Amino acid sequence: MKKKNEVIDIIEILKQTYPNAKCSLDFETPFQMMIAVMLSAQCTDDRVNKITPTLFKKYPTPEKMASSTVEEIEKIIKSCGFYKNKSRNAWLASKMLVEKYNSILPEDIDELEKFPGVGRKSANVIMLEAFNKPQGIAVDTHVKRISKKIGLSKESDPLKIEKDLLKQIPEKYIRDVNHVFIWFGRDICNSRNPKCKECPINKYCDDFKSKK
Numbered sequence: 001m002k003k004k005n006e007v008i009d010i011i012e013i014l015k016q017t018y019p020n021a022k023c024s025l026d027f028e029t030p031f032q033m034m035i036a037v038m039l040s041a042q043c044t045d046d047r048v049n050k051i052t053p054t055l056f057k058k059y060p061t062p063e064k065m066a067s068s069t070v071e072e073i074e075k076i077i078k079s080c081g082f083y084k085n086k087s088r089n090a091w092l093a094s095k096m097l098v099e100k101y102n103s104i105l106p107e108d109i110d111e112l113e114k115f116p117g118v119g120r121k122s123a124n125v126i127m128l129e130a131f132n133k134p135q136g137i138a139v140d141t142h143v144k145r146i147s148k149k150i151g152l153s154k155e156s157d158p159l160k161i162e163k164d165l166l167k168q169i170p171e172k173y174i175r176d177v178n179h180v181f182i183w184f185g186r187d188i189c190n191s192r193n194p195k196c197k198e199c200p201i202n203k204y205c206d207d208f209k210s211k212k
Contacts, residue, residue, distance in 0.1 A: 001095035002150070002152060002168060002204070004170075006204055007152070007168050007170075009204070010150065010201050011177060011180065012034075013200050014180040014181070014184050014201065015176055017180075017184070018180050018183040021165070021176075021180045021182075021183040022179055024046075025048060025049065025180070026171070028056070029130075030105040030126065030131065031062050032060075032128035032203035033117050033129055034105060034112075034115065034122075035056075035065075036052055036128055037122040037126060038089055038090055039080050042081045043080050047079065048080065049208055051079060051080055055073075055077060055190045058076065062094040062095075062098050065094035073087040073090055073091055074087040077090075081138050087115065088116070089116040093115045096116070097115070107133060109128070109136070111126065112126055120136075120158065121139055121140060122138075122179070123135075124136045124137060124138040124162075124179075125138045128175060136166060137162050137163045137174060137178055139159075139162050140182065141185075142181060142186065143165075144161055145191060146155075146184065146190065147161050148164060148207075149205055150201065150205045150207070188200075
């Protein structure tokens, strides 16, 4: 694990590198955020943003989606990976939201994880983006890869990685990490062709130093 001052330096450098880093998913309501996050699993945010305008126009509220059918939802999101499972989860989650929560998405991470298709990562994203209440760190493939490369965690399980990160990252930086790590992972520290020599934090990267 890194020293506190190194962790802060890493985050500050990435904040300067990506000053406009934010969630890439388009949404207007907490319900739409939940659905968009569901669709983003194993799918690019760009693809999701091409699907959701049509989806949300037809189903702007959980009541509208719950009154539809899985098959109708499938027709709209078919270009999205694993669309059959996602369609069913979106429909079930909408029904659950209407029947158990009076159509109001709970501002509670534990409650969010009870919804079909919403795991810990998605719940973290919803809490941050829909409610502006970051509770933890959404560990996606980018965060997982970066955390290992720069020595923030040796774990492979997302929950354990998140725990390691929360032990080292000051609370005031949690919001920033959720955004800048993902942008950094897409731009420089990508899985196929990482731009290690151009990396603004390579002096802190265990993986880069091991290759010298």
